Amino acid sequence: MLFNSFEFAIFLPIVFLLYWLVTARNLIAQNVLLLAASFVFYGFWDYRFLLLLCFSTVLDFVSGLQMHAASNEKKRRVWFWLSIALNLGFLGFFKYYNFFINSFIDAFASLGIHLNAASISIILPVGISFYTFHGLSYVIDIYNRRIQPEKNFINYAVFVCFFPLLVAGPIERATHLLPQIQKPRIFNYHQAIDGLRQILWGLLKKMIIADNCAIFVNLIFEQPNIHSGSTLFVAAIFFAFQIYCDFSGYSDIAIGTAKLFGISLLRNFAFPYFSRDIAEFWRRWHMSLSSWFRDYVYIPLGGNQGSLVKKIRNVFIIFLLSGFWHGANWTFVIWGLLNAIYFIPLLITNKNRVHTDIVGGNRMLPRLKECWQMGTTFFLTVIAWVFFRSLNVSDAFQILGRIFSFSLFETPFGFPIKTSIFILLLLIVEWIQRHKHHPFQFDEKIPFVIRWGIYYSSIVMLFLYGARQQEFIYFKF
Amino acid sequence: MRKFLLKGLLFGSFPIFVLVIGILLPAYPGTTKSFFFAKIDKDTLLQNTISPRVIFIGGSNLSMSLNSRMVRDSLHLNPINMGLDYNIGLVSMFQDVLGYIQKGDNVVLSSEYEQFFGRMIYGGYPYPIIEFEVSPWNFKRLNFDQWVNFIKVVPGYAVRRLKVWKYFLGNSLIKDSLYTRSGFNEFGDHIAHWQEEGRNPISTKSYQGLFNSEAIQLIVDFQKQLIAKSAKLFIIYPPYQQSSFINNKNNIAKIHQELIIAGLNVLSVPERYITNDTLIFDTPYHLTKKGVDIRTRLLIEDMQKYQTKH
Numbered sequence: 001m002l003f004n005s006f007e008f009a010i011f012l013p014i015v016f017l018l019y020w021l022v023t024a025r026n027l028i029a030q031n032v033l034l035l036a037a038s039f040v041f042y043g044f045w046d047y048r049f050l051l052l053l054c055f056s057t058v059l060d061f062v063s064g065l066q067m068h069a070a071s072n073e074k075k076r077r078v079w080f081w082l083s084i085a086l087n088l089g090f091l092g093f094f095k096y097y098n099f100f101i102n103s104f105i106d107a108f109a110s111l112g113i114h115l116n117a118a119s120i121s122i123i124l125p126v127g128i129s130f131y132t133f134h135g136l137s138y139v140i141d142i143y144n145r146r147i148q149p150e151k152n153f154i155n156y157a158v159f160v161c162f163f164p165l166l167v168a169g170p171i172e173r174a175t176h177l178l179p180q181i182q183k184p185r186i187f188n189y190h191q192a193i194d195g196l197r198q199i200l201w202g203l204l205k206k207m208i209i210a211d212n213c214a215i216f217v218n219l220i221f222e223q224p225n226i227h228s229g230s231t232l233f234v235a236a237i238f239f240a241f242q243i244y245c246d247f248s249g250y251s252d253i254a255i256g257t258a259k260l261f262g263i264s265l266l267r268n269f270a271f272p273y274f275s276r277d278i279a280e281f282w283r284r285w286h287m288s289l290s291s292w293f294r295d296y297v298y299i300p301l302g303g304n305q306g307s308l309v310k311k312i313r314n315v316f317i318i319f320l321l322s323g324f325w326h327g328a329n330w331t332f333v334i335w336g337l338l339n340a341i342y343f344i345p346l347l348i349t350n351k352n353r354v355h356t357d358i359v360g361g362n363r364m365l366p367r368l369k370e371c372w373q374m375g376t377t378f379f380l381t382v383i384a385w386v387f388f389r390s391l392n393v394s395d396a397f398q399i400l401g402r403i404f405s406f407s408l409f410e411t412p413f414g415f416p417i418k419t420s421i422f423i424l425l426l427l428i429v430e431w432i433q434r435h436k437h438h439p440f441q442f443d444e445k446i447p448f449v450i451r452w453g454i455y456y457s458s459i460v461m462l463f464l465y466g467a468r469q470q471e472f473i474y475f476k477f
Numbered sequence: 478m479r480k481f482l483l484k485g486l487l488f489g490s491f492p493i494f495v496l497v498i499g500i501l502l503p504a505y506p507g508t509t510k511s512f513f514f515a516k517i518d519k520d521t522l523l524q525n526t527i528s529p530r531v532i533f534i535g536g537s538n539l540s541m542s543l544n545s546r547m548v549r550d551s552l553h554l555n556p557i558n559m560g561l562d563y564n565i566g567l568v569s570m571f572q573d574v575l576g577y578i579q580k581g582d583n584v585v586l587s588s589e590y591e592q593f594f595g596r597m598i599y600g601g602y603p604y605p606i607i608e609f610e611v612s613p614w615n616f617k618r619l620n621f622d623q624w625v626n627f628i629k630v631v632p633g634y635a636v637r638r639l640k641v642w643k644y645f646l647g648n649s650l651i652k653d654s655l656y657t658r659s660g661f662n663e664f665g666d667h668i669a670h671w672q673e674e675g676r677n678p679i680s681t682k683s684y685q686g687l688f689n690s691e692a693i694q695l696i697v698d699f700q701k702q703l704i705a706k707s708a709k710l711f712i713i714y715p716p717y718q719q720s721s722f723i724n725n726k727n728n729i730a731k732i733h734q735e736l737i738i739a740g741l742n743v744l745s746v747p748e749r750y751i752t753n754d755t756l757i758f759d760t761p762y763h764l765t766k767k768g769v770d771i772r773t774r775l776l777i778e779d780m781q782k783y784q785t786k787h
Contacts, residue, residue, distance in 0.1 A: 006629040020478055046687070187478045219679045222720075226677075452488070459492060463636035 001044035003253040004206055011041065016260055020187055027184045031154045034261065038163035042126070049125040052090065053161060059086055060135035061156045064142045064149035080143045084136065091132045094124055099328030127167030129325060133292055134160050138174045140296055147174050155181050164257040168250050170268040170288035177265070185262030195259025197440035200458055202252030205245035207466035209426055212419040213242035219414070221389055224399045229408035232399045234415060236382050239389045241423050244273065247286070252438055266291075271434050273381075273427075274359045276373035278342040279352035281381060289325070293318050308348065315347060316340045326388070331396055335387040342380050358434055422465070499635030504610050505643045512656040513606050515540075515561060516573075519665045520612075522557045523577045530555045530579065531780075534570050535587040536563025537667075538715035538762035544773040545664030551777045552784075554583060558665030563589040563762075565607065566600030566626070567692060571699045572618055582708035585780075586696065587715050589762055590725065593732045595686020598695060599626040605634035671766040676759045680720035684728060693735045700741060712736055713779060714747045716772040718761035722751045744779040 001007050015037045023029035043050050063083035070076040138159070141147045150156040158181050165172055220227055220235035227235075251268035258265045266288045275281035282290055294303075301314045316337070323336020346352040359374065360366045366374065383400065390396035402408075433439035442451055508514070523532065531554040533539045539560025548556045559574060567588060578584070591597050599622040608616050608627065619627060660669030700710040714733075722729065729747045736743050756768030764772060 187481070189478075189481050192481055215679075219677075222679055223677070455488070456491065460636055460639075463633045464640075 001041050003250065003257075004203060007044065011037075012257065012260075019261055024187065028154065030185065031158050031181060034158050034163070035154060035161060038158070038161040038166060041163035042161070042166055045126045052094075052125050052128070053131060056087065056090065056131060056135055057157050057160045058153075059083060060139050060160070061150070061153055063139055064156075065151070067139075067142050068149045076143070080139065083139045087132050087136055087139075091128055094128055096328045103330075130169045130171055131160055131166060133171045133289075137171070137292065137296065141174055147178075150174075150178055150182075152182075162258070162263070164254040165265060168247070168254070169286075170251055170254065170266045171292050172266060172288070173292075177263070180263050188262060191259050191262065191264075194441065195256040197442070197455075198252045198256030198259065198438045200256075200455060201438050201440040202249040202254075202256060203462060204249075204458055205252065205426070206249030207462050209419065209422050210242045210244075210246035210249060211466065212416065212422065213238045213245070216414065216416045216419065217242055217389070221391070221395075221399075224390075224395055224402070227402070227413060228410040229402040229405050230410045230412040231414070233382075233403045233408060234412045236386050236389070236399070236403070238416070238419070238423075240273075240378070240382050240385050241426070243385065243388070244269075245426070248272075267437060271430050273378055274374055274431070274434060275377050276355045276359060276370060277346055277351070277377055278339065278380060279346050280355040281377055282339070282343070283356075289322065293322055297321060304347070311347060312344055315343055319343065330393050331387045331390050334393060334396070335384050338384045338387065342384070360431075360434070418465070495639070496632055496635040499638040500609065500631070502638050508610060510658050512654075512658060512660070513561065513603055513611050514658045515661045515665070515667075516607065516611050518658065518661065519557070519559050519561065520573070520577075522663075522665055523559065523574060526555050526557050528555070528579055528581055529553070529583075530557060530581075531583040531585060532557045532574060532578075533560055533585050533587060533665075534574060535560045535715065536565065536570075536589045536592075536762070537561065537760070538563070538589055538717075539587055540661070540665070540667045541670065541758065541760075541763040542716050542769050542772055543666050543776075544769050545662075545666050547770065547773045548777060549664070552780060556664050560587070560665070562603050563591060563597070564601035564603050566604075566623070567592050567598040567695055568620070568623060569600055569604075569607075571695070572615075575699075575702060578703060578706045578708050580707040582703075582706075583711065584703055584708055585711045585713055585776075586699075587713045587776075589715055590717070590729055590732060591681075591684050593689055593692045593735075594684035594728070595689060596622070596626060597686070598689065598692050599623045601626065602630045602633070605631050609634070670758055670763070671769065673758065673765065675755060675757055675765050677754075678718070678757060678760050678763075680718055680724055680754075681761050682724055684725065688728070688731055688735075690735065693739050696736070696741060697739050710742060711780070711783065712741050712743045713776055714745060714750045715762055716750045716752045716764055716768065717747070718757045719751050719754055721761040722747070742783075744783055745775075749775060749779075 001011060015033070019030060019033055023033050039050060042053060060083055063079045066079040067076045070079060138147075138156075142149050150159070155178065159172070159174060159178050160166075162172075162177070162181075217235050217239045220231055221239070224232060248269035255265045255268070268286060268288050270284040270287065272281050272284035275284055298314055298318050301317060302310055303314060304311050319336040319340035320333060321336070323332040323334070323339075326332040326335075343352065346354075359370055386399050386403075387393070387396045390399060429439045433441065440454075442454075531548065531552065533543060533545075533556065537560060539558050540562070541560075543558055543560065545556035545558050548554065559570070574584070604623075604627050608619070655669050655673070656667075657669065660667050662668050696710075696712070703710050717729075733743070733747055750772065752764060752768055752772070756765055756771065757763065758765050758768070
C-alpha cells in the first residue's frame with residue numbers, strides 16, 4: 001500500500017479511529033491492532049512477503065531471548081551469529097544473488113573463461129533492507145548488553161513491523177522505539193496535528209516535486225546518448241531533488257503517521273541541501289541509516305580512533321557498505337566510493353565537524369561564503385547522484401563525459417519550467433523554516449485562517465499539479 | 478480527541494463542499510470538441526454501420542495506431558474503431574458495444590497489456606469526464622468495482638474543474654491540441670498525428686499491480702455473450718514499443734499463455750507486434766503513420782490467415 005494512494009487514505013483513518021476509540025484503554029489491544037494493521041499494509045504488496053517478514057521477526061525475537069538466557073558465552077555467541085547469518089543470508093539472497101552470480105561470470109569471461117550459471121528470477125521483498133536492519137540493531141544491542149530482550153512477542157513484532165516505517169524507514173533502534181511500544185499511548189492533540197501537517201508536507205514533496213521531476217529525469221536518463229551535456233546536467237539536478245523529495249517525503253509521511261498513533265520516530269532528513277560540506281550533508285541525509293552504520297560498523301571498526309590509515313579505511317568501508325546497501329549494482333558502489341573520496345579530505349584536515357550548527361544562523365539570507373559552500377556541496381552530490389541514477393557504470397561515465405564537454409553550454413532540451421518553480425518554492429520554504437523539524441511546523445500564534453489557507457491550497461495543489469502516482473524510489477532498497 | 482475529531486470534520490467539510498461545486502460546475506466551453514467526445518461519434522458508428530462489420534475494441538493502441546481504410550479495402554468488412562483510451566477499462570469497453578452487436582459481427586479485441594494488471598479493467602482517470610460530461614446517461618451501469626475506481630479519481634477531476642479562467646478561454650482550449658474530436662476520421666481512427674514525427678516517448682518500466690486473472694475471465698464471458706449473438710471474438714496484440722516490450726516480456730508472455738489456456742481465438746503472438754522505437758509517436762502504443770500502416774498490414778495478414786484456415 002502506497003502512502004500516496006487512495007487505499008491508504010481509507011486505511012489510515014480507519015486504523016486511527018479504531019486505535020483511539022476502541023483500543024485506547026488497553027495497551028495489548030493497541031499493539032495487536034497496530035500489528036494487524038501493519039500486516040494488512042504490508043500484505044497489500046504481496047501476501048507472500050509476509051512469510052519472510054514473520055520469519056525474520058520470530059528469528060530475532062527468539063535469538064534475543066536465547067542470548068539473554070544463555071548459560072555461557074559460547075551459547076550466546078552461537079545464537080548471535082545464527083541470527084546475523086540468517087538475516088544477512090536472506091538479505092543477500094533476495095537482493096544480491098543475481099548481482100554476485102553475474103559479476104562472477106563477467107569476471108571469468110574477462111579472463112576468457114566462459115561459465116554457465118543461470119541467474120534466477122527473484123522478487124525483492126519490499127523493505128527487506130529496512131526491516132533486516134531493524135532486527136540486526138536489536139540483536140546486536142542485546143549481544144553487546146546495551147538492552148534487555150523484549151519478552152512480549154507482540155511488542156517486539158510491532159517494533160519491527162510498525163507500518164509507517166516498515167518499508168522505507170526511518171531505521172529505528174530498539175532503545176528509542178521499544179520503550180514507546182511498551183507503555184500505553186495517550187492521545188496528544190498537538191502531536192496528532194503536527195503529524196497531519198508533516199504528512200501533508202511529505203505528500204507535497206512526493207507528489208508535486210518528486211513525481212514531476214521523475215517524468216523529466218526518466219525521459220533523459222533512459223537515452224543519455226541522445227542528449228546534450230546541458231540537458232543531462234539539468235536532469236542530474238532534477239534527480240537530486242527527485243530523490244530528496246521522494247525519500248524525505250516518505251520519511252515525513254511515516255513520521256507524521258506515527259505521530260497520529262502517539263509514537264515518535266527518528267528524524268531522517270534535516271534539510272541536507274543546505275549543507276556546507278559533505279560531512280554536514282551526511283549528518284543531514286538519511287540520518288537513521290548513517291547513524292546505524294556509525295554505531296554498528298564504524299565505531300566497532302575503531303571509528304576515528306587510531307592511525308590516519310585506519311581512519312581512512314573505516315570511512316571507505318562505511319561509504320562502500322552504504323552504497324552497497326542501496327542495491328546490487330556497481331553504480332551504487334561507485335556512488336558510495338565517490339562520497340568517501342569527498343569525505344576523506346575533511347577527515348585528514350580534521351574539518352569534518354566544522355559545520356554542526358544551522359546554516360545562516362538567525363539571518364534572513366545566507367552569507368556569500370555560505371552560498372558558495374552550499375553550492376559546491378550540492379554540485380558534488382549531483383555528480384555522485386549521476387552514478388546513483390544511471391542504469392550502469394558506462395552510462396554514468398558517458399553522462400559525466402557529456403556534462404563536462406562544450407555541449408554543457410547548449411540550450412537544454414525540454415526544460416520543465418513548472419517543476420523548477422516548485423523546486424524554488426521548496427527551497428524558499430525550507431530555508432525560512434530550517435530551524436524546525438519540518439517546514440509545516442507552524443507557530444500556533446499564526447492565525448488559523450492563514451494556517452488553514454495554507455493547508456487548503458496545499459491540498460488543491462496536490463490535485464492540480466501532483467503527477468501520476470509513482471512508487472517511492474526507496475521501496476526497491 | 479473530541480476536539481481533534483470536530484476540527485477534522487470542520488476541516489473536511491469545506492473540501493467536500495468544493496468538490497461538489499467542482500462536479501456541478503458546467504463543462505468548459507469547447508468541451509464537446511475534445512478528444513473524449515469522439516466516444517459519441519464512435520457510438521453512432523456502432524449503431525449505423527451496416528454488415529458485414531469488424532468492430533475493434535481496445536484503447537489508444539487502436540484509436541492512434543490503426544488504418545481502418547486499409548482494413549476495409551483488404552478484408553471487405555466495414556470497420557468500426559471503438560478504441561479511445563485504455564484507462565476506460567475493459568469492463569466499460571465491453572459494456573459499450575454489447576448492446577449494439579449484430580449477427581455475424583467480427584469483434585477484434587486489441588487490449589493494452591496494462592489491462593491485465595491491478596484493477597485497470599475497471600477504469601482510470603477519464604471516467605469522470607466520460608460519466609459526467611460525455612455520456613451521463615450511462616452512469617447507472619457502473620458496477621461496484623467500477624464505482625471504487627471512479628470514486629478514486631473524482632476528487633482530482635472536481636479540483637481540475639475549478640480552473641475558472643478556462644471559462645473565458647472558449648474554444649482556444651482545444652484548438653492547439655493534437656488530441657481533439659475532429660482528429661478522428663469516419664472510421665474512428667485518430668489521424669491528426671499522422672503527419673507528425675515520433676517524439677521519443679519514454680518506455681514503460683513495469684505495470685502497476687499483480688496479474689489480474691479477472692481480466693481473462695472477463696474476456697471469456699464477453700466471448701460467450703458474443704457467441705449468443707452469433708458474433709465472433711478475435712484477440713490481436715497491440716503494437717508495442719520495443720524497449721517497453723523488453724522491460725515487460727515476462728508479463729506479456731504470461732498474458733499470452735493465459736489467453737491461450739482460456740481457449741480464446743488468439744490470432745498471433747505478442748512478439749509479432751513489437752514496434753521499432755523509431756515508429757513510435759508519443760506513447761509506447763501510439764504509432765507514426767508509417768508504424769500505423771505496418772501494424773495494420775500485420776493485423777490484416779493475421780485475420781486473413783484465420784479466414785483461410787476456417
